[in-house]
Amino acid sequence: MPSVDIGPFSIGDDAPLVLIAGPCVIESAEHALGMARAVKQAAEDAALPVIFKASFDKANRTSVGSYRGPGLKEGLAILAEVARQTGLPVLTDIHDVTQVAPTAEVCDVLQIPAFLCRQTDLLVEAGRSGRVINIKKGQFLAPWDMRFAADKVASTGNDRILLTERGSSFGYQNLVVDFRGLPTMRDLGYPVVLDVTHSLQLPGAQQGASGGQPQFIETLARAGVAAGADALFFEVHDFPETAKSDGANALRLDLLPALLEKLSSLSKLVRTW
Numbered sequence: 001m002p003s004v005d006i007g008p009f010s011i012g013d014d015a016p017l018v019l020i021a022g023p024c025v026i027e028s029a030e031h032a033l034g035m036a037r038a039v040k041q042a043a044e045d046a047a048l049p050v051i052f053k054a055s056f057d058k059a060n061r062t063s064v065g066s067y068r069g070p071g072l073k074e075g076l077a078i079l080a081e082v083a084r085q086t087g088l089p090v091l092t093d094i095h096d097v098t099q100v101a102p103t104a105e106v107c108d109v110l111q112i113p114a115f116l117c118r119q120t121d122l123l124v125e126a127g128r129s130g131r132v133i134n135i136k137k138g139q140f141l142a143p144w145d146m147r148f149a150a151d152k153v154a155s156t157g158n159d160r161i162l163l164t165e166r167g168s169s170f171g172y173q174n175l176v177v178d179f180r181g182l183p184t185m186r187d188l189g190y191p192v193v194l195d196v197t198h199s200l201q202l203p204g205a206q207q208g209a210s211g212g213q214p215q216f217i218e219t220l221a222r223a224g225v226a227a228g229a230d231a232l233f234f235e236v237h238d239f240p241e242t243a244k245s246d247g248a249n250a251l252r253l254d255l256l257p258a259l260l261e262k263l264s265s266l267s268k269l270v271r272t273w
Contacts, residue, residue: 004160004191006108006132007089009049011162011230012191017267018231019043019260020091020193022053024246025069029078036082038253039236046260051109052082053091053233058245060115067244072099076106083108091134097125104129114138114166114198117149127156134162134193139169143181147188161190164233167199175199177220179227186228194224195233200249212249214240218259225266232263 003012011018021039026032036052043050056075058068069075075092083090083106091109094100095116103110110126112119114136126133133153137146143165150161163185167175177199186192199220200213221232236256240247251259 002159002189002191004132004162006051011193014271015230016271017048017225017229017263019048019050020053020231020233021050021236021251021256023237023243024055024235024250025058025067025244026054026056026075026078027244029081032078033082033085035236035238035253036086036088038238039256040086040088042257042260045257046264048260048264050088051091051231052086052088053111053235054079054082055093055245057093057095059093059095060113069245072102076102080106094122094126097121100125100129104131108132109134109162112136112149117141117146120152123149123152124156127153127158130158130160132160132162133158134164136164136166136195136198137181137185139167139175141168143178143184144188146185150188150190159190162193162231163188163190164193164195165199165229166195166233167201173202175201177223179223182224182227182229186230191230192228193231193233194220194227194229196221196224197233197235197246197249197251201246202248212246214249214251217251218262221259221263222266225263226270228270 003010056069079090089108093111109132111134117138135149170176182192235250237243237250238253240250
């Protein structure tokens, strides 16, 4: 299976497990930089490559009054500074075609949110950027149908594509992960990512905001590594109870180092089978 190069490392094939982690949304320049440094240190201690993630805009918040982020211009300036000061590759969401070009100037990975994974114009424009494109599988989509989303990006000549599992709708306000989806999407010819923390959301379950089940983060992460995920995605926050977005399902920062040590060891075992 092809691998995708991002900065000094690769995702996929027999490459080491990769961590994608950071706060859901940029809350401030100081917070983003502090989180990036902490995530980098935890990943280095566990000998895992890492990509920092944070969104400049959360365009699909449940409530119109929810915090969305600093916006495109300020958010990209913050992400550029994070990349400059830490040396980490950076990932962020894009929501429409006008955001592609400026975001591609700053970020190594452009992420297509799950709700937008069938938006043809957005996928094609993202592909034209030449950046790595991480497509999140919609909660409504079968894993084998992700080939059509990938084809839209690949039609531009850009095959630097990641496919991300983030749970499937299972009744109202609940998501489940069907681990058959990881090898199914991997068989499409692209590395696969398990978005652990979003898979533990309870969408809209808190009266205009999403709830979550963070007590299952380690369980889901371990299962993802065992099932062959090429990368794991975590939303991490130093104080989830006061996070401005997705705190209910985020991993508490002080729990990250010990978890990564376990996952690193498990990943090395899995890759010898």
